[in-house]
Amino acid sequence: MTPRPGRPRSFDRDAALERAMLLFWERGYDAVTTRDLTEAMGIAAPSLYHAFTNKRVLFEEAVEAYAQRYGxxxxxxxxxxxxxxxxxxxxxxxxxxxxxxxxxxxxxxxxxxxxxxxxxxxxxxxxxxxxxxxxxxxxxxxxxxxxxxxxxxxxxxxxxxxxxxxxxxxxxxxxxxxxxxxxxxxxxxxxxxxxxxxxxxxxxx
Structure with a gap:
């Protein structure tokens, strides 16, 4: 039986990363909760974990995006x-x-x-x-x-x-x-x- 392809993401990953970056930039890493991130990014927690693994990995991606765009x-x-x-x-x-x-x-x-x-x-x-x-x-x-x-x-x-x-x-x-x-x-x-x-x-x- 051929495995079914994974469900496509229903959100723009780059746009979500940009919103996460701005939130981290404004508040700092520890002050931002997963709920804050999902609300800012407009996605559910399972989508966040699926796309970015966890908050720390998301932050590291956000910092790299920041360095590329603003640094x-x-x-x-x-x-x-x-x-x-x-x-x-x-x-x-x-x-x-x-x-x-x-x-x-x-x-x-x-x-x-x-x-x-x-x-x-x-x-x-x-x-x-x-x-x-x-x-x-x-x-x-x-x-x-x-x-x-x-x-x-x-x-x-x-x-x-x-x-x-x-x-x-x-x-x-x-x-x-x-x-x-x-x-x-x-x-x-x-x-x-x-x-x-x-x-x-x-x-x-």
Missing amino acids: GYIEAALQNEPDSRSAVAQLLIGAVRQQTLPGRPPGCLIISGATNYSPASAETAAGLRQRRAHVRDRISERIRADIAAGSLPSDADPDRLATYAVSVWQGLALLARDGAARADLEASVRTAMQAWPQPAAATPR
């Missing part, structure tokens, strides 16, 4: 800017613009998605920490390249500078969630970048 400014800055200072400045300005998008929750899902979490959510929080650490490591790589090229002083500390940049990045997200205006956050970025080391002095001929 492209990070890699664009780190890849395309000519030096680490320009890369960090562009990354921070991009963060401000992403974190204050009209019609979207303020702040950043990768930064605020699991700030306060229960022991059961430790693995989820660790995944977000790894993403943030990756950004810090990429910034550190750009700084090391500038030091090697002589465009930053040899005594500049790549890890400390990268940690400083990520601290500003995360702070902007918290201020955005508190309702800070985009113009004020952009001004904060300009102030923060004044602490960046000056290019290494050219050797006199």
